[in-house]
Amino acid sequence: MAVPKNMGSVTQIDTQAEISPYDVNMTRDNVEAIWNSVEGFYKTGLQPGMTMVIRRQGEIVLKRSIGHARGNPPPRHPDPDPSTVLMHPDTPICLFSASKAITAMLIHKLKEEGKLKLHDTVGTYIPEFACNGKENITIGQVLSHRAGVPMIPMKNPHPSLLFKWNSVIDLINSGHTSQGDGKTQSYHAIVGGYILGEIVRRITGKPVEDYLKAVIAKPLGATYLTYGLPKQHQNKAAFNYSTGAAPAFPINLLAKRALNIDFEKVASISNTEGFMDVSIPAGNIYGTADEVSRFYQMMLDGGQFNGKQVFEADTIKDAIKPAGPLTVDQTLLIPMRFSNGFMLGENLFSLFGVKAKKAYGHLGLINIVSWADPARELSVAFLNTGKSLDPRTLPALGKILVSISQNCSVLHK
Template sequence: MLLARKKKLLQALERKIFRGFVVPEDLAPLTDIDPKESKATAKSGVSPEDVEGIWSAVESFYRRSAHPFVSVCIRRHGEMIMNRSLGYVTGAMGECEPVVGSLDTPVCLFSSSKAVSAMLIHKLAEERHIDLLTPVSYYIPEFAAGGKANITVHDLLCHRAGVPGIAPDVPRDVLYDPEEALRHICEMETLHSDGRVSAYHAVTGGFVMAKLVEVTTGMTIQQYLDKVFRQPLGMKYFTYGIDEKLQPTVARHYETGLKNPKPIENVLTNVLGATVSEAIEISNSPEFMSSVIPSGNIYATAEEACRFFQMMLQRGEWDGQRVLDPVTVLRGTREVGGARFDKSLMLPMRYSAGMMLGGKPAGLYGVDTHHAYGHLGFTNILCWADPQRDLSASIVTSGKPVIGSHIVPLLFSVLNSINKACEPCVDGLYELPQYRPAS
């Protein structure tokens, strides 16, 4: 009895310090499990015990009360070994009656959207609408201002266009006006006229990509997304923004975790173009959900995000359809320039032309993930593929903590349990599948 009271007091103290929510002892009523989860152990190479071990790590991560809603989807050797959700869509913090989420709950992917948008630009190149090594200003003449005349489309995809953020004095409503946002971006001076400075473009790159699609195809980027990925992959959601009728079903974003120390808050404000609190408030607004923000507001389920990366893992093929040429997948996932210090994130980063890459001995997607590619989203959204493991995965969350007690369970329990259950099945780069032109 005394032990139980002490445990409750400690939990209440942790919730207060880390701005968490009340997690019930029994998580079963908050859990949704896809009956289509594969039991083909011999094909996936992952035992039922390992699958439950991964889910146990996810539950421990959830109990840190940083993420009111969590959904996880994992495929191995093409078999969907896990597709589960846990938690509340809204009401976790007592702002209304709690509503339990499901596998069908759409979540904003935030910056994980960049991987999808980048592959749309690679598709433009595949269809010969653009050349990746041609300056952006060839297609968008006004982009040449501010020393950007020689910045190529490839530089843009690699976060080297030198325009990482819109100026602080620009009204935030510019997010909802793509033409006005593009005007501000075109007027900005680049950090380097030859694209030599790596600086993460949190929002700006997407508006330029959208214009590239428009001027070369006559389509909006929403229409192109629908044509290239959404329809061929059979997605229900997977759109920039989300239909007004579906907005009440979206997982609400919450500010959780410790209050950020000033140096970290300053870096995040510089990256996001707003404080973390403001960014969360904006992301829950109908204006944000109704807008097209190519760098940061694709709405999808965890399974849909995983499906996209499974298509990438299958070198551009899905369900017997050729979605991307294998060489296009290679162009979008191959490392560019090695690990370099990123002047926006203030961290060393490995990028491809559109993806954040893993690392060895450890990286964004866990231990020994040198060949993994994907993207992180604000703040603990991870969507990736690892060809060395024949693995595609997505972890989508609704809390927005930066520092908190959730970090160790996520990095050292969830990711490690996934990577241990799905050990490398090829031994290095030269044993990975060869890329050849699609027949």
């Protein structure tokens, strides 16, 4: 997309929210160095709009946006609405797969309430699932991407299938697997979310979106953190755009293998009313960067937020405990460690920067990254709208992750 010469013309800073970084073991130069790395990503022309919130020791040191929430699309994906809307620090953005971490905590809440155990089989709650090699698959294996059912069992499904909850559940229930023993880690991009959401529905007797609101969104004081968006908020959502060079072999095939649909269709589908009207537990929670950062701050604070005990401290500890060793994931084909619900950091380099072994969080459709780092007393939400497999994407994102690590010193060994 077009990048203006004057970056300030598309930048908004919530000066009322940002505190002095000197109060939390940082400097103004640290904060500006991080923001400069975000501006560097914007200058690639691959990100129409981005927001970032960083909390350090529970205080907001950075809350900013750059670019447009709508409009200024790349030329090969023209927007039918020629008007442009600036991105605001509190614009709701689809989290895509970063939704998984929040959905996982609904299952952990049910465990906390004594309504399930992670070693229970999925079939205990969804009897129709227990067939065709899936009889012994546990809830914990679904959370840690070891359930052996990484894809919807249908060749070239139309994207609109994701809008039909019962149809997806029926397909998953009827599917086969030869990897139902929990030994193989294979990222479940879509299927795991539906399984977990259906377990929530069957235990509570209510839609998963109701439980999300009661358990997480309301206690955090969030306007959003909803699956999809209510009609009255849909016009506020940031649009997603497919940007950069078209995905080439083998990246395009790997992306389709993970997502079940062509990568370039994801952005356009996510801008439709149909997408915002439904619940897709693995991929369509909407939230602001501040709300997502609040979620991870609550995790850092042992389940507390504003004096409320949202989760018990032991629930948080269980949720972020490694579920297996660092291993090459058979869907993503990269080394990855998971807990029961979260992607985990590493010492050398990971999704959460360098020397981030204690960090946990989740990636969302290539560029979105949200996490907590207990060693740095850090909760971060970096949300964006450019969906790109362009070769420039990962280096630009990597610079942001490294910059945050380097400019937020480790406080606890």
